Amino acid sequence: MNFEKILIVGCTHGNEWTGEALIQNYANEIQESFPDLPIEFSIANPKARELNKRYIDEDLNRVFKNIDANIESHERTLAKEFLKRIKDSKTLIIDIHSSTSNLGNTLIITQEDGFNFEVAKQVSQVSDAKVIYSPDIEKKYLVSQSTYGLMIEIGPVDHNTNQEKAISDCLLLTKEILKNVRQVDKDVHGKIKLYVERKDILYPKTQGTKLNPIFDRSDFKKYHNSCQAFLNESTNEMIQIDYEGEFFPIFIGEASYLENGLAFTVCEEIEIEY
Numbered sequence: 001m002n003f004e005k006i007l008i009v010g011c012t013h014g015n016e017w018t019g020e021a022l023i024q025n026y027a028n029e030i031q032e033s034f035p036d037l038p039i040e041f042s043i044a045n046p047k048a049r050e051l052n053k054r055y056i057d058e059d060l061n062r063v064f065k066n067i068d069a070n071i072e073s074h075e076r077t078l079a080k081e082f083l084k085r086i087k088d089s090k091t092l093i094i095d096i097h098s099s100t101s102n103l104g105n106t107l108i109i110t111q112e113d114g115f116n117f118e119v120a121k122q123v124s125q126v127s128d129a130k131v132i133y134s135p136d137i138e139k140k141y142l143v144s145q146s147t148y149g150l151m152i153e154i155g156p157v158d159h160n161t162n163q164e165k166a167i168s169d170c171l172l173l174t175k176e177i178l179k180n181v182r183q184v185d186k187d188v189h190g191k192i193k194l195y196v197e198r199k200d201i202l203y204p205k206t207q208g209t210k211l212n213p214i215f216d217r218s219d220f221k222k223y224h225n226s227c228q229a230f231l232n233e234s235t236n237e238m239i240q241i242d243y244e245g246e247f248f249p250i251f252i253g254e255a256s257y258l259e260n261g262l263a264f265t266v267c268e269e270i271e272i273e274y
């Protein structure tokens, strides 16, 4: 496909440094490797990065949903500026994140589109990256502001750290995406097996309840009908989460989701035709 702009974005969350390190260390190399692609780089939230915080007023990666609401915040201003950069142009967005969970290398698709699915499939076939489908009907995510976009999400990476392996994996995935840009046609058809997000599981309200150590870090492990997700530390009782059929938990114990009480997300593995 021909794009007018390919926007590679880091620090949508200020405490996730992998994208910034990619841009600082490898922007020239990326540009030289793909001289015919209109690549631009962007640090999405420099102020949050400076303060080593996920955000200043509110999450930039959720704010696009109600962008026209009469509310002022640092991130809303950034979001409006960002929208101007992609407005009226055919843009591909590659938005780079890291997770504190034991996720491994993943690509996240939020918009149902053949190009996104096909590129993700090609990249996953030559790397160890898993593909997650997180349908964003409300278009709250930054990457959903164009029809064409992929998030790169790599874990485990602690907040406010640079991790060499995560950065080199991120470079590899970015290059693999870019390799496919011109080759994949707008009207491409095919099938892809991916992990679709189905349900968010909250921490139980019972005091002293934590993630069960035998469950924690088991992102993408296959479970059937239930998992012993939590442990009550005072009674030593395990707390079971039921989910009918085969499922795969992801983002287990993600530090950023604690403020919303979110413990993990349940995915199912499905095949999508596009």
Ligand SMILES: [Zn+2]
Residues within 6 Å of the ligand: 012, 013, 016, 096, 097, 098
């Ligand atoms: Zn993030």
